[in-house]
Amino acid sequence: MDVNVPDARLMPDTLAPPAAFSGRGRRFAWTLLLLAVAFGAVPAAIVGTGSSYLAQIAITTMIFVILSASLNHVTGTAGLLSIGHAAFYGIGAYAAALLSTRLGLPFIVTLPAAGLIAALFGFLVALPTMRLVSIYFAVATLGIGEMIYVILLNWIDLTRGPMGIRGIPPIGLLGWQADTLLSRYLAVAVIAVACVWVLHRLTHSYYGNALRALREDDQCADSMGINVERLKIESFVVATFFAGVAGALLAHTSAYIAPDNFRFMESILILAMVVVGGLGSLPGAVVGALFMIVLPEALRDIGDYRMIAVGATMFLSILLLPKGMLAEGTALGFVRRSFSRGWATIAGGTPVGWK
């Protein structure tokens, strides 16, 4: 990192692809590996064991991957600390649940509708709060989150309050219904991968650089010609849209939702995933979600001690890896190299820029 290379020769990929970048197999190796895990290894394990427990964990993990990746977009990348993410997750879940149970709308409608309704609320929240800085913005999102939770709990006519909504139909498409564990997992996985792909394209681009600039110094970004206010609102709207999508997936896979699924602790859990994984790092957010969902389950054998073990692991990981398991700088370099997103490679093999 600190090595000074006296003669930096620019090698844009289009002109002279360096050895590491050449070959389509190498270029897609990581993409293929990840897809093989999500659509090969995990489904094989679900089918092989026939375990509904395993399938449920896999589904929950995928939903939380969306939540953590979307929160990372606004909090890690754009630097707006939101501690009310679960509320938008809740809005999406209730939107999907109500649209399908009351109006009988199909999943193909309720899924985008849940995202759009959550994003609309996100937009309305963002408009007046974007001028707030750091901790003040966090407190505002905390307040909004609690408000939404209390509304879900008390607007009995609409939400049935603490009784929750049951009988939400499963994921389906044109007559086909995801009524087996495997198909349910696969449907969720496809959508989760699509969500992460969109966030990947947004983050790992010059648009993403502008978002990072907001976090680093928004006044300075302003004087570079970056429309700071608009960008902040966009990042919040994008994050809340995906939280809404995650909510719809929860509603349609668990058939039952209640306000308690969307409490403050849930927001903190999502935030912990982002921080443990690495603030600003999309691969980190995915790893963080995996870690925080899978670890407590893996530790079931030690009974009540498991949450202590999870807490201790979180504490130690932050102590030892303050920038997270996959720090942002490392993650960006990794994406540039392994997903071939870098613009060029300079002497020393460091990829720079974005495609």
Add this chain to the structure above:
Amino acid sequence: MSNTLLSIQGLTRRFGGLLAVSDVSATIAKGELVGLIGPNGAGKTTLFNLITGFTPPSDGTVTFDGQDVTGRKPWRIARMGMGRTFQNLRVFPNMTVFDNVSVGAVGAFGQSPWRALFNGGAHSRAVSERSWEALERVGLTAQAGDIAANLSYGKRKYLEIARALATSPRLLILDEPAAGLNDTETAELADFIRRLHAGGVTVLLVEHDMGLVMGSCSRVIVLASGRKIADGTPEAVQRDPAVLEAYLGVEDDAA
């Protein structure tokens, strides 16, 4: 006066009872290298902020490239072609050198989430090439992949200039670029600014360092207590009794 790039008329800014900038008028023509000097508290920074849009003026107008930009947001003014650096080094510390510079280029080319998602290839290439050119101009290409916070102080100065250059400024305003540099580094910087100017960039140099301004600028504007007290060639300004009084406090015969 189609040759005028920046024109300020009767610019005034009050902070409560304090008159930070009072009725300052000046123009900068295309291709000039102008220095703005003044003792501490003269109102240089306030004037700077009035021009770049960070502070709205209490009175007066700012015209840039024939358009009234008074009260416009900083990013709009920046996008019209006014690039700046900061007095107290404000690089984006956790981003790489290249990514820092790219923000200036993104500012100039515009940002859009849709472009990032679909069909952004040409835009990205333009941003990349512009950023690389800016790094070449300041000689930081070897550090392109380094995290900005790890650069030396002097190199971070050049990084800031490169980032401003990436916005393709028609007017580049440098806010005390020599602050914190030793004599050798200041001389190098002066040389760099002269080359930049020779390459066709109009520069407004807000400075404390008299040597840098007097040696490089063709014209010098002097500010004291919020007022413009002189505007002319370095030689004329140096002989101006009002300037000597404001700057040195007493008239001496050293000159």
